Amino acid sequence: MIFHIQDWFPVLLSIKVAFIVVIIVSILGLPLARFMARNNFYGKDIIEAFLTLPLVLPPSVIGYGLLLLIGKNSILGQFLASLGITIIFTWWAVVMASTVVALPLMYQSAKGAFLSVDQNYEKAARTLGASEMRIFFTITLPLAWPGIVAGLVLAFARALGEFGATLMVAGNIPGQTQTIPLAIYFAVAAGDDTTARSLVAIITIFSFFVIYGVNRWAKKQKV
DSSP states (O other), X not given: OOOOGGGGHHHHHHHHHHHXXXXXXXXXXXXXXXXXXXXXXXXXXXXXXXXXXXXTSOHHHHHHHHHHHHSTTSHHXXXXXXXXXXXXXXXXXXXXXHHHHHXXXXXXXXXXXXXXXXXXXXXXXXXXXXXXXXXXXXXXXXXXXXXXXXXXXXXXXXXXXXOHHHHHHHOOOTTTTOOHHHHHHHHHHTTOHHHHHHHHHHHHHHHHHHHHHHHHHHHHHHO
């Protein structure tokens, strides 16, 4: 069997979802990691355990949890349905599942990066009258940037390879929700080795160049 042009849909969808996930986990993960790295309060360990739970839970469990949250029988799902919004079995469900499993990786990397920043620089800036926002963008973020980039790459890779949770909430609908991992799995199940090999080669080469590019960039930053 020949690898047809329509078989590129899983590749394009997976890459699009991965980039969207990176944006979402950046918006959510950076301020959250900064707050948790700089503050101690009662219940912090519980919150951190909850945030990192998707790292150890089976993807199918995460997917089932999302079904309970946004399924048609849930309160949120019924509310969204009343607004004419459907998430389950759409490509937005792919984004949601990938975000849930990728966020802990971004959070942990960003938190470690923020903890590595010398707080004396931040304190000095405060004594000079700099606002917290300016301190974050001109001091904290640049110093923590290498660790944050590592987290972004991990989140991107995790979103690109997400399978179990995606299958639970988005299904495997060709041309709509079929990502690379799903396409590979069902191609192998159908005995379509040509498509499976082609997709494996594409995602492997793409992932290699992403990691290679990030490593090259990191080396240049150290020079």
